[in-house]
Amino acid sequence: MNFESTIGRRTALRGLFATMGLAAVPGLAACGDSGSPGGGGGSTQPVKLGSNYSDAVPKGALDEVMKAFTQSQGLQVEINTKDHEAFQQQINNYLQAGADDVWSWFAGFRLRFFASKQLVGDISELWKSLEGNYTKAQKEASTGDDGKQYFVPFYSYPWAVFYRPSVFQEKGYTVPKTFDEFIALAGKMKGNNIAPIAAGQKNGWPQLGTFDQINFRTNGYQFHVDLMAGKEDWAGAKVKATFDNWKRLMEFYQPNSLGRDWQEAAQSVLKGEAGMMVIGSQQIGQQFSTGGKLDDLDFFAFPEIDPAHGQDTIEAPIDGFCQAVKPRDKANADKLLTYISTAQAQQTYLKSDPTSIAASNKADAASYNKLQQKCVKFVNDAKHITQFLDRDTDPGFASEVAINSVNDFIKNPNDVDGLVKKIAGQAKQYFQK
Template sequence: MANTPLPPNPLLGRRTVLKGLLGASALAAVPGLAACGSGGSAGDGKTVGFGSNYSDAVPREGIAGVLDTFKQQNGLEVKINTKDHETYQQQINNYLQGKPDDVWSWFAGYRMRFFASKGLAGDLTELWKTIGDNFTPAQKEAATGSDGKQYFVPFYSYPWAVFYRPSIWKQRGYTVPKTFDELIALGTKMRSDGIVPMAVGQKNGWPQLGTFDQLNLRTNGYDFHVSLMAGKEDWQGKKVRDVFDNWKRMLPLYQENPLGREWQEAAQTIQQGKGGMMIVGSQQIGQQMKNELNDLDFFAFPEINPTYGTDTVEAPIDGFMLAKKPGNEDGARKLLTYLASPAAQLAYLKTDPVTIAASGKADTSGYNELQKKCVKFVAEAKHITQFLDRDTDPRFANDAAINGINAFLTNPNDVNTVLKGMADQAKNIFTG
């Protein structure tokens, strides 16, 4: 890893690995960092501190209800310390080096491993002996640090795919494309019909990272994608150039001025029937279209290379971690055990019906049709990825990936400059 952190990107959004992961030196000038932690529990054995980034109204209500039930069942108070998404992620490094809450919300994959490797998370390996049968081997892998120990409890997941409104498609006679060529042809037809083929909002910085993932997975397959994210492949090589060549074919389908539009605005284009498709997560678009869930559907990003087909699904996992030195360790472990249960996860989904429980034991009979399809979609995947900003070094996602992709969207004919910049930064980060 490089010794000097890269400068923060002004376009970072709620799911991007923010500058909080880059090290304390990158955070020194940010005001209010010390205020993020509540100092864990009261230390009386009766209270558990809970650090939360569930700041939007719907998820905040959902997690509060889950924790209320835990209190009723266990006789323990839960002191909730909620911060908005961006503040939480900006302050996370100092928060964990100070006096963090006993249990704190975070993400599977590289983000989890990053703090585990820094000694800033509690070991949950013993807990997994109790809760492990709730989860699949792939989920356990996503909860496992570089040292082979578990540090994470999965709570919910949601797939990324191509979302659309069936009622609009039925009116127009559109059918789901099975190949990339069919996707381009469909988008071209939508444009001639006066519909925005692909709703896009990139002002937040992170959304188009997901489109890169889809294109790379379909063009080059899971193994190459994982290797590229680990800094083991050449960003200037033919395989990456092929991804951007395919992407250039999609750009005529894009909503105008994507860099000036937030993803929520793009989702509203679908909601209003003005847009035909959007590459996004079920959680994001579902929360924007909670009143239209019965008229929201999706399909896997179509096949590009028959060798790989559509065998990989991107499905980020959100969950919880344990403080390195919790004030109430016994209570914290009881809370994490509860959060791993189907009951807790299903209770949360009552107010957030656009994600799916991580536990494989969760009863899906009460799921809406969108959730049922999400479960099947993820279960049938040969491979599951998290998301670019969760699957690679945070400094690369923060600077090289976002700036490179934004530069490409601004001037797609200057791919050579874009890829050279990304390759140079990858070399510095992964071998420096």
């Protein structure tokens, strides 16, 4: 599937930040402006789809969705596929040059940023007919800073604390509800010579997800979103509290996390060498599926830290589609986005992925495995959904400041004051007050 982690996520983030230029990008730019932009839908010309689904499996799965759309609507779709990483690196130029009628993208800051620059089509009217397919939290994730909708969710996968139920049963472990219970459980695992928390930070990005979990459990959804947008002080007491809480976990981390990739860390959970891992279902699910033990994989929401915030926020990155500001035929582009919003389209795509879930809340749970069924309920029950740090903040800040700062924290968790002051100082170049 669209595993950003396998294609150099940090490189992609650097490129995404660096290409805030103006030059058109050959090969990714849309193929002309023939037809009537914003037309009335009488045209039978193909709908042009810009796609970052470049790997063989997701590319083939998307092809099947588009074939089904053509059979349903009688409209052809021309797919303009670009390498997944290159698409992210060149997205700004692609949009400024004139995007395809519909194009693949992500929810979160990456959506809101381009929407604020008026480089994404407003589909608020269309959303009125799509709302029945989605939760309020998913609509929130599809909305720009101006309150308008710019995105149609396609599929997602939640982040949580993953573990093997068979190991918990054998050892008599109980799923923790609070942070204190979580730490107590980690202590039991350590006493049983099991690495309590598997961690692989060699790739740079995985532990950003742990920061997210602890921050919105400590300070709540709104603070987390505002912090990611540069509206809160990184050197303030609330961020210090996040790192202080994280510091309580560090003694339970698998040794040498900076020298281990996330695949190796996930494998250690699979082998019973580690007890738990904060990761996405898509990532660890790959390892368990390949290892033939997907039925022995479960998860729980990151435990409550402050009762005022409980466990009402979860992290579940959402992939989906946007519309051009001026599609060649808006009615036909709307038809494609409407089809993309359906459970039928999303489940056609997910036939090739047992670790992610359809964004539509009307998806047939009977077609899902046990893990996916739990993921559906987890997402549908969430009051708020975040996207993952590198999707929720400025990509330059994520790649050049956040990753390095998290790595510095792992190396030395005892200088929180110095760390947050350094982050705050570096954040100034990315966020304007």
